[in-house]
Every structure is written in C-alpha cells, then in structure tokens.
Amino acid sequence: MITRAAETLGTLAPRLIAVPVALAVGLLLLWVADAPPLQTLRLLIEGSLGSQQRIGDTLMVWAPLALACAALVVTFTAGLWNIGVEGQIVAGAIAATWVARELSAPPAVVMASMLVAGTAGGAAWAGLLGVLNVRGGVHEIFGGLGLTFVATGAVIYLVLGPWKRAGVASTSGTDLFPREVWFPTMAALRVSPLAVGLGVIAVVGVFLLLRRTRFGLRLRATGQGRAAAARLGVPTERYLMYAFLLSGALAGIAGAVLVGAQHHKLVPSVSGGYGFLGILVVLLASYRIHWAAPIALFFAIIANGSVQLQLRLDLHSSLGGVFQGVLVLAVLLAGGWQMRRARERDRKAAARA
Amino acid sequence: MPVRGTARLRVESLSAGREVATITGVTLEVAQGEVVGLAGLEGAGQRVLLRALAGQIPTTAGRVTLDGRDVTADGYRARMAAGVHHLPADRIGEGLVPGLTITEHIALTAEQSGAAIDWAAAERDAAERIERFSVRGTPDSVPESLSGGNQQRLLLALMPPQPSLVLMEHPTRGLDVESAAWVWRQLLARREDGTAFVFASADLDELMTYCDRILVCFSGRIIGEVDAATTSVAELGLLIGGVTA
Incomplete structure (x- = not known):
C-alpha cells in the first residue's frame, strides 16, 4: 500500500511541479498585459467562489465538464482518442431539446425523457464513430472531428431552420423551453442539484466501473495491449464499441444537462467547448477520473473567474483559457521529460546489466 | 506414460x-x-x-x-x-498486457462469475501461482518488469x-x-x-x-x-x- 502511494506520488510529482511553473508563466503573461497579478488572482477566486451564487455558477460549469471527463476517461482507458466527445455532447443536447419541444407529458416525465434522449443521442453519435472506427478502420480522431462538425452544423441548421423562433431566425437560439421542464434549481445558489448530482454519479460510477468490475478490467486490457487482450480471450472489438457507446452516453447526458439546466433552449454553441476542455483536464489527470474531477473543478473556477477579469480589469476573459492551456502544456512537458528520464534510466540500467 | x-x-x-x-x-x-x-x-x-x-x-x-x-x-x-490454448512468440506484445499486474492478469483470465472482481481472491490466486510457477515477481509486478524466462513462466501460470x-x-x-x-x-x-x-x-x-x-x-x-x-x-x-x- 505504502509503496503504491509512493509510486503514485513519484509519477505525480513532476506534474505537481508543473502547476507552479504554469502559474509563473501565467503571471508573466499578466505582467505583459499590464495587469496587476495579485489583484487578478484575487478576482479569479472571487469571481468563481466569492459568493454562494458564484459557487453555484462554478458548480454548473463543473457538472457538464465532469461528465465530459468521465466520458473521455472511458474511451482513453480503451486506448481511444475520442476527440468527438464535443459532437456527442451536442448530439445529446439536440435529442434532449427535441423531447422538450415535442413531448407533452407531466414535467417530471418530460425531464426524465430529456435525460434518456440525451443519453441515447450521445451514444448514437458515438456509436456511429465506433462503427467507423472498429468496422471501417477510420481513425477515431478524424471521424470524431468530422462528426463534431456535422453535429455543430446540425444545431445551427435547427436553430435557424425548423426550430427557429416564431417570426425570427436568430442565432440566439430556439424559443425557451416551457418553464416547467427547466431542470429544477436551488434559487439561492443557481444550482441544479440534478446536474451536479449526475456529474458526481458519473465520476464515482466510472471510477468503480474501471476499478472494481470485470468490464473495467477488460476495457483497460483492451486499451493497454489490444493484441494480448484478444489472445487472453477479451472480445476487444466489442469492448471498443462498448467504450464508444458509454462515452457517448455520458457526453449526451452533459448535453441534456446543458439545455435542461443551463440554457433552457438550444443555442448554436450549446456545448461551447466542454468536450475539448475535458480533453485538457483528462490529459492533466493522466486519464484518471479521481484526479480529473478536482482538476475539472479547478478549471471551472478559472473559467468562471475569468469573466470577472473582463468586467473589472478590462482583460479579455480568454486569458483564463490561455492560463488553462499553459498549464496543460507545462504538465505535458513535465510528463514528456519524466518519460525521457525513465527511458534514459532504463538504458543505463540495461547497459550496466 | x-x-x-x-x-x-x-x-x-x-x-x-x-x-x-x-x-x-x-x-x-x-x-x-x-x-x-x-x-x-x-x-x-x-x-x-x-x-x-x-x-x-x-x-x-x-x-x-x-x-x-x-x-x-x-x-x-x-x-x-x-x-485450444495459444502461446505466441511475442510474449509482451501478444502474450501479456503491459501495465496490467500479475493479479490483474489472473483476474482477467479467471473464470469467475458476476460483474464485480473479487480482488482479494485474485491476489491470493496470483501469489499461489507465482509460487507454483516460480515467477520472480510479486502480485503487483507488471510483465514488462519481468525477464523473458519469468514472462514465459507467467504465461504458463495463466494457462487453463x-x-x-x-x-x-x-x-x-x-x-x-x-x-x-x-x-x-x-x-x-x-x-x-x-x-x-x-x-x-x-x-x-x-x-x-x-x-x-x-x-x-x-x-x-x-x-x-x-x-x-x-x-x-x-x-x-x-x-x-x-x-x-
């Protein structure tokens, strides 16, 4: 147990060092942009955690991001780069919107159906990618990017076409859903417990799935050595498909949460990059969901706080994104450096032997 | 005979x-x-x-x-x-999964029922097979850390x-x-x-x-x-x- 903890610390140490490095680079950027660094940091924290409502807003960024991370950890575990997760979020959002617009039933039924439809929409979009990848030999990065473009295009078509607001076609989105099917929120916090709860369930669920179950072990075996896993009796193609479907389902839930709890309508940038941001978070977390969840919270804090930078310091809010990018880059560099050192160590050990 | x-x-x-x-x-x-x-x-x-x-x-x-x-x-x-059991020439690429421990290999090949893995049982089984097949490693060892001979011993230990x-x-x-x-x-x-x-x-x-x-x-x-x-x-x-x- 102790050796394992030490090993974990050993692999994480360079990544942890990367955080202050990234912070230093970030502060340097602020200095170049002529912004007072300490005040900027204070605004970042205050902007995201300064009041109950802001904490609530931050949690509402965390929920879809955590779902996207859970989705990505599943596919990364199977050795797949599911860049298409952004498109799967969008597909889930479209499906949930369709239900919200078309289904007339008691609100609870409509909301539950929106979640089911979002899950199915995301899973279907990922399933399509899975078939292209597993059966058609299309690399999942290219297939995923292509399908993301298609999904994003479909949203714009729907918003400006069949689902346009009465009388006007506006990129501000469709009509708002009937108020009774908005996912309930705690008024004081502006938080939808359902959204945050689903995020938590996804994180815990994926953790348990990968650690405790035969399914998770087979998925890991498929990801780490597909040929060997197949020889040991794992139906690897089927498990790749399962990974795509589960990942898409989780992403689809994120899409349903975004339209049901946040926008209350379909907007052209419904996801706004949660899928891509999730990739950064998961890379930072070394593909481990229990690290991805807190890192996602950290990213949500930066994302939310950087809005304040714009309001109070007249700095563009994209500075938050720049900081996130620098952080990921620093961690990846640290990881690369660590691998290089390990290789050199192995070479030296081999030379001695 | x-x-x-x-x-x-x-x-x-x-x-x-x-x-x-x-x-x-x-x-x-x-x-x-x-x-x-x-x-x-x-x-x-x-x-x-x-x-x-x-x-x-x-x-x-x-x-x-x-x-x-x-x-x-x-x-x-x-x-x-x-x-039918197949032992490939490429022990690491095709025989054993890099990064999975011996215990995980045992759990992967064991004929257990149910969705959850009994890790305690898998670890006991791993320790027992390590002993029986004289593998120089622990239940936590990953195959890439084993010598060729020990990889082959592990492959035999995984055989039905x-x-x-x-x-x-x-x-x-x-x-x-x-x-x-x-x-x-x-x-x-x-x-x-x-x-x-x-x-x-x-x-x-x-x-x-x-x-x-x-x-x-x-x-x-x-x-x-x-x-x-x-x-x-x-x-x-x-x-x-x-x-x-």
Whole structure:
C-alpha cells in the first residue's frame, strides 16, 4: 500500500511541479498585459467562489465538464482518442431539446425523457464513430472531428431552420423551453442539484466501473495491449464499441444537462467547448477520473473567474483559457521529460546489466 | 506414460492466410498426449499454420476437427472454449498486457462469475501461482518488469489447467538453459492428462529432444515428417532447405 502511494506520488510529482511553473508563466503573461497579478488572482477566486451564487455558477460549469471527463476517461482507458466527445455532447443536447419541444407529458416525465434522449443521442453519435472506427478502420480522431462538425452544423441548421423562433431566425437560439421542464434549481445558489448530482454519479460510477468490475478490467486490457487482450480471450472489438457507446452516453447526458439546466433552449454553441476542455483536464489527470474531477473543478473556477477579469480589469476573459492551456502544456512537458528520464534510466540500467 | 488415445486434432487439406503468408493443403493428425514439432525457415508457414489452428487466421479451404468435432468455422474464442490454448512468440506484445499486474492478469483470465472482481481472491490466486510457477515477481509486478524466462513462466501460470491442445511459437526462445528445461517439464507434465502439443521452433535440438514427430514446413506446405528419436540434424537441415529426395 505504502509503496503504491509512493509510486503514485513519484509519477505525480513532476506534474505537481508543473502547476507552479504554469502559474509563473501565467503571471508573466499578466505582467505583459499590464495587469496587476495579485489583484487578478484575487478576482479569479472571487469571481468563481466569492459568493454562494458564484459557487453555484462554478458548480454548473463543473457538472457538464465532469461528465465530459468521465466520458473521455472511458474511451482513453480503451486506448481511444475520442476527440468527438464535443459532437456527442451536442448530439445529446439536440435529442434532449427535441423531447422538450415535442413531448407533452407531466414535467417530471418530460425531464426524465430529456435525460434518456440525451443519453441515447450521445451514444448514437458515438456509436456511429465506433462503427467507423472498429468496422471501417477510420481513425477515431478524424471521424470524431468530422462528426463534431456535422453535429455543430446540425444545431445551427435547427436553430435557424425548423426550430427557429416564431417570426425570427436568430442565432440566439430556439424559443425557451416551457418553464416547467427547466431542470429544477436551488434559487439561492443557481444550482441544479440534478446536474451536479449526475456529474458526481458519473465520476464515482466510472471510477468503480474501471476499478472494481470485470468490464473495467477488460476495457483497460483492451486499451493497454489490444493484441494480448484478444489472445487472453477479451472480445476487444466489442469492448471498443462498448467504450464508444458509454462515452457517448455520458457526453449526451452533459448535453441534456446543458439545455435542461443551463440554457433552457438550444443555442448554436450549446456545448461551447466542454468536450475539448475535458480533453485538457483528462490529459492533466493522466486519464484518471479521481484526479480529473478536482482538476475539472479547478478549471471551472478559472473559467468562471475569468469573466470577472473582463468586467473589472478590462482583460479579455480568454486569458483564463490561455492560463488553462499553459498549464496543460507545462504538465505535458513535465510528463514528456519524466518519460525521457525513465527511458534514459532504463538504458543505463540495461547497459550496466 | 502419456495418454495416447484417439486423435485429438485432425487437419485435412487446410489452406489459410493471405498474400505471401499462406499455407496450402496441410494435412496432419495429432494424438492425445502427443508432441508434434514444426521445423522450417522463418516464414515457411509454421506461424500461419499455428494461428490457423488457433482460429486467429480464417481458413480458406479444408477442415479442422478437435476431438471429433468440426471446428473449422470457429473463431479464436470458440476454439479457446473448446480447449485450444495459444502461446505466441511475442510474449509482451501478444502474450501479456503491459501495465496490467500479475493479479490483474489472473483476474482477467479467471473464470469467475458476476460483474464485480473479487480482488482479494485474485491476489491470493496470483501469489499461489507465482509460487507454483516460480515467477520472480510479486502480485503487483507488471510483465514488462519481468525477464523473458519469468514472462514465459507467467504465461504458463495463466494457462487453463487442462487444455486439450496447446499451440506454441518458439516456447523457449531467449530463455536460459535452466528456464527452458523447467518450461518443458511443466508442459510435458500435462501430457498425462492427454494434452497434445504442436509447436514451432528454430532450435533443432529442442525439436529433437521434446517431440514425438517433427513436421517440416517449406513454402507453406508440409514437405516431410520425421521421427524425432531417429532423425539427425543433417536430415532435418536438408528437409528445412527443401531437399526432399
């Protein structure tokens, strides 16, 4: 147990060092942009955690991001780069919107159906990618990017076409859903417990799935050595498909949460990059969901706080994104450096032997 | 003495493979408890034949029966369920999953029911098999940290208890003499239960020491069969080179 903890610390140490490095680079950027660094940091924290409502807003960024991370950890575990997760979020959002617009039933039924439809929409979009990848030999990065473009295009078509607001076609989105099917929120916090709860369930669920179950072990075996896993009796193609479907389902839930709890309508940038941001978070977390969840919270804090930078310091809010990018880059560099050192160590050990 | 019963494996006019890596018209029979070696130059067809028998390469013609049951159309996992076990030459790339511990390998191959893994039981099982197969490692060791000999020991530890047919590619390549002898003792002990072996090796001494019969592959066909007890390196060498007269 102790050796394992030490090993974990050993692999994480360079990544942890990367955080202050990234912070230093970030502060340097602020200095170049002529912004007072300490005040900027204070605004970042205050902007995201300064009041109950802001904490609530931050949690509402965390929920879809955590779902996207859970989705990505599943596919990364199977050795797949599911860049298409952004498109799967969008597909889930479209499906949930369709239900919200078309289904007339008691609100609870409509909301539950929106979640089911979002899950199915995301899973279907990922399933399509899975078939292209597993059966058609299309690399999942290219297939995923292509399908993301298609999904994003479909949203714009729907918003400006069949689902346009009465009388006007506006990129501000469709009509708002009937108020009774908005996912309930705690008024004081502006938080939808359902959204945050689903995020938590996804994180815990994926953790348990990968650690405790035969399914998770087979998925890991498929990801780490597909040929060997197949020889040991794992139906690897089927498990790749399962990974795509589960990942898409989780992403689809994120899409349903975004339209049901946040926008209350379909907007052209419904996801706004949660899928891509999730990739950064998961890379930072070394593909481990229990690290991805807190890192996602950290990213949500930066994302939310950087809005304040714009309001109070007249700095563009994209500075938050720049900081996130620098952080990921620093961690990846640290990881690369660590691998290089390990290789050199192995070479030296081999030379001695 | 090993059990020498009815035919365990019967292969009739088997063709398999694609492009240059093919075998054509292979016919052979292996009895229960028999050890059959495949000799030949690299690429002469031994690997394709073993993989076709394992169900990893689809057959294009011919028939394969295992214990009297036609398994020609069965894929790898179906043949695995029927008792066929394949040990590849590439122990890390194809045999063992890098990054998964010995315990995880045990859990992956164990026939447990239910969705959840009993990790405590898997770890106990791993420790027990590490001891029994003299693997120099712990339940937490990953295969890439083991030596070639210990990787092969681990592969044997993962083998089901009573396979009916074991197909092996270079089972002792890269192992020291002691490890190689140990591996063979472990393998041959299973003949008592009727397990049959077909293996390819580039080591003629190994073939002559452990086989009952040696089949020689040349250009995707079997061009000769010799009795391992009476053949000589010279005779085998000529056959491997394609000289049949």
